[in-house]
Amino acid sequence: MKSLRIKNLKKKFKNTIAVNGINIEIDEGKIIGIIGRSGAGKSTLLRMINRLVDPTEGSIEFDDIKVSSIKGRALRKWRSECAMIFQQFNLVERLDVLTNVLIGSLGRNYNLLNLFGIFSKEEKINALKNLDRFDLSGIALQKAGTLSGGQQQRVAIARALMQKPRILLADEPISSLDPKNAKRVMDDMLKINREDGITIICNLHSLEVAKKYCDRLIGLSDGKVVFDGNPEELTTEISKELYDLDNE
Amino acid sequence: MTDKDIMNLHPQVFYPLWKRSPLFILTLISIFTYLIFSINYFNFSLNDLLNGFSKMKPILISMVTWNDFFTWNFNSILIGILQTLSMAFLGTIAASIVSIPLGLLASRQVVKISLPRFIIRRFLDFIRGVDILIWALIFVRAFGLGPLSGVLAIFVADTGTLSKLYSEAADNSDNKPIEGLVSSGATKISTLRFGLIPQVMPIFISQSLYFFESNSRSAVILGIVGAGGIGLQLSERMKAQYWDQAFFIILLILIMVAVIDRVSRALREKLINE
Amino acid sequence: MSESLIKNHNERLKGLIRKRRFWNIFLSIGILLGLIFSSKIIDINASRLLSGLPRLGDYVAQILPSLETNSLFLDSKTEGSISYWYFNLPKYLHLLFETFNMALVATIIGSSIALFLSFFAAKNTAPNSLIYFITRRTLEFFRGVPEIIFAILFVWALGIGPIAGIIAMMLHTTGSLGKLFSEVHENSDVRPREALKASGGNWFSEMKFGLLPQVLPNLISYILLRFEINIRASTILGFVGAGGIGQELYLVINFNYYEEVSAIIFLIILTVISIDILSGYLRKNIIEAE
Known part of the structure; x- marks a missing residue:
């Protein structure tokens, strides 16, 4: 059985339909790239999986969790299993790197002391280990705001790992990075996919990167799936259509 | 890497809390100690407080039960409000007029020598150090009870603050037009008139408007020391324990202040955009 | 072409000046009306102000301390000293x-x-x-x-x-x-x-x-x-x-x-x-x- 099942998913905002009936099923342990123009509904799709955005219609299920309808504690538990990283990294810039990583554990293992900035020794060791995996333990005590974009995104990945997630959603993770840093971030994601078996669903603007790293590509256009298959199957015609290249 | 190695990377992370953020702990402790000290200092007792609050219950109830509403003296209330607004208006206008020369004299752009500037600034600090209510009390002594003392109190207190704000606006003005005029051989006066004033006038006006807004608030309380206006009506009713009427006046004051806020904000935005 | 540009520009400038003038007049009239109205309400007039001013002067003179330079730093029993003032x-x-x-x-x-x-x-x-x-x-x-x-x-x-x-x-x-x-x-x-x-x-x-x-x-x-x-x-x-x-x-x-x-x-x-x-x-x- 496929672990993540999305059925007839729709999202309407005031005047626009961002996602218009998406059906996909996703295997565990793969890297799935979601491609398409900006405004194609990629970001809304990911946000609905994490439930930052509530779907208007349709359902999302993961194993036996009814993701699209859970509330409260169950929703927070789901969110902690379904980590997310963002185009703008979304770190707390005034806090140090270590605390930013520790924050990732709050959804999974929360206690009142955390609110005073106190974390257990185990979580701290855990956080440092996660940073160390990406060669970031040296800057653990720097303010997050002082880091380069690439470093910030990798800290965000370390934070995501603190959640001990089963899925990682990456919303345009390399769009604000230069090619060198983009490669490092993608390599790091590949690493956690291969070593930890975490499923990754990744919105990507760059086809080249998507083809190189992803096991499966899903092309969206106007909120609908227009392509679903292996990277090799993606022909030039389809990609032209996806990105509306003729009109540019 | 073992846990030990990881911990050795940043040993300070694992220090006890008081060692990691002594400042935070110290602040917490001192605030806590201070609060305990002040409970002692003010002879605070929860019992007295609760007793007092239970005494307030009938007041609160009578505040919202307006039995003889139609017999209230609305005329005096209306006059009180008009007086308060007039006090605020006259006080602000007078203070604005006096603040233009004072503010310019206290500005770096106008007076290059620092001594007179220093003296004016300290004088303004002095005026600002005295609360408007104290000024009102003094003027009531000299001019007698009534709104005239209120106008003067607003005038003096605002001169202190407005002049300072005006001088800061002049300090922050653009130097280029002024230099242009100086280089073309203009006199000092015409440099000010055509180089500086056009730049700062909109700021001055918008600040005065803002002060009119805040004065309509402070003019309210001047009546408490006898300087007329709605505050007088309010404090008389509170003294006589007509809580229903007092609360009605408080609501009127809130509405009045909100309306003035709206109008003045709209005007200020218009002014800045023009 | 350039003539029409200049004309256009002049028109716009005139419009701006007209608008400004309107605002200045509007403000001046508003302030004038406000002054007349509020002076009426408060019953402010020159004679009251003028008669109050000397009293204000008297009052200020009375509350200021009578310090004397030669006894400034003497003890609180001596009039004219700071410590007398601040006894x-x-x-x-x-x-x-x-x-x-x-x-x-x-x-x-x-x-x-x-x-x-x-x-x-x-x-x-x-x-x-x-x-x-x-x-x-x-x-x-x-x-x-x-x-x-x-x-x-x-x-x-x-x-x-x-x-x-x-x-x-x-x-x-x-x-x-x-x-x-x-x-x-x-x-x-x-x-x-x-x-x-x-x-x-x-x-x-x-x-x-x-x-x-x-x-x-x-x-x-x-x-x-x-x-x-x-x-x-x-x-x-x-x-x-x-x-x-x-x-x-x-x-x-x-x-x-x-x-x-x-x-x-x-x-x-x-x-x-x-x-x-x-x-x-x-x-x-x-x-x-x-």
Whole structure:
């Protein structure tokens, strides 16, 4: 059985339909790239999986969790299993790197002391280990705001790992990075996919990167799936259509 | 890497809390100690407080039960409000007029020598150090009870603050037009008139408007020391324990202040955009 | 082509000047009408002003101390010395200390309550719009009513003394800081909070880690500013019996203890200015530490 099942998913905002009936099923342990123009509904799709955005219609299920309808504690538990990283990294810039990583554990293992900035020794060791995996333990005590974009995104990945997630959603993770840093971030994601078996669903603007790293590509256009298959199957015609290249 | 190695990377992370953020702990402790000290200092007792609050219950109830509403003296209330607004208006206008020369004299752009500037600034600090209510009390002594003392109190207190704000606006003005005029051989006066004033006038006006807004608030309380206006009506009713009427006046004051806020904000935005 | 451009430009310039002129005239007429109207209401006239001025001069002359240069530093028994003027200094200092403590306690408690309520009064942090609406209106009420009005009420209920003043200032502080804080929250960056939310953090951790680190310097700066305002306020709350040095000032003014009036006023000014300078220095450091 496929672990993540999305059925007839729709999202309407005031005047626009961002996602218009998406059906996909996703295997565990793969890297799935979601491609398409900006405004194609990629970001809304990911946000609905994490439930930052509530779907208007349709359902999302993961194993036996009814993701699209859970509330409260169950929703927070789901969110902690379904980590997310963002185009703008979304770190707390005034806090140090270590605390930013520790924050990732709050959804999974929360206690009142955390609110005073106190974390257990185990979580701290855990956080440092996660940073160390990406060669970031040296800057653990720097303010997050002082880091380069690439470093910030990798800290965000370390934070995501603190959640001990089963899925990682990456919303345009390399769009604000230069090619060198983009490669490092993608390599790091590949690493956690291969070593930890975490499923990754990744919105990507760059086809080249998507083809190189992803096991499966899903092309969206106007909120609908227009392509679903292996990277090799993606022909030039389809990609032209996806990105509306003729009109540019 | 073992846990030990990881911990050795940043040993300070694992220090006890008081060692990691002594400042935070110290602040917490001192605030806590201070609060305990002040409970002692003010002879605070929860019992007295609760007793007092239970005494307030009938007041609160009578505040919202307006039995003889139609017999209230609305005329005096209306006059009180008009007086308060007039006090605020006259006080602000007078203070604005006096603040233009004072503010310019206290500005770096106008007076290059620092001594007179220093003296004016300290004088303004002095005026600002005295609360408007104290000024009102003094003027009531000299001019007698009534709104005239209120106008003067607003005038003096605002001169202190407005002049300072005006001088800061002049300090922050653009130097280029002024230099242009100086280089073309203009006199000092015409440099000010055509180089500086056009730049700062909109700021001055918008600040005065803002002060009119805040004065309509402070003019309210001047009546408490006898300087007329709605505050007088309010404090008389509170003294006589007509809580229903007092609360009605408080609501009127809130509405009045909100309306003035709206109008003045709209005007200020218009002014800045023009 | 260029002619029409110039013409166009001239037209626009004329329009602008016309608009400006309109505004100037509008403002002038408004001010003139306001002046006429309000002078009528207050019954202000030159003769009243002129007859009051000498009395003001007399009064100021009376309250100023008669210091004499050759006995300036003599003991408090000699007229003309500073210590004669300030013979009551220990009492003043005691009252000033009380004033200071009233302001500080009211600021600490008031800003704590304000911080708590501000989360419910900001659009982007309130749990729902009903709570938002209620909290907002409550804060506006406490902000809108001057503290001295509250002080009158609490003096009536709790008796004469500083507690009434502290509670009055506390309520006003809660109202105005609560509103300011909620505006700071509304202007904060939502992205860090979004990350917290997306990782399953609850509302409390979202506020503590996603919001507070961003807004804290601003909040502290506002608290210091409020402390300055409260110091001023606590010097006058005594007029209605709510403690502090104002009570003494009210007394000496009403009983015409002339020289003591200036003695107290100078002390108040000194206190207010030193607190302003200190707090201004702290605020500047907080902003620069960013």
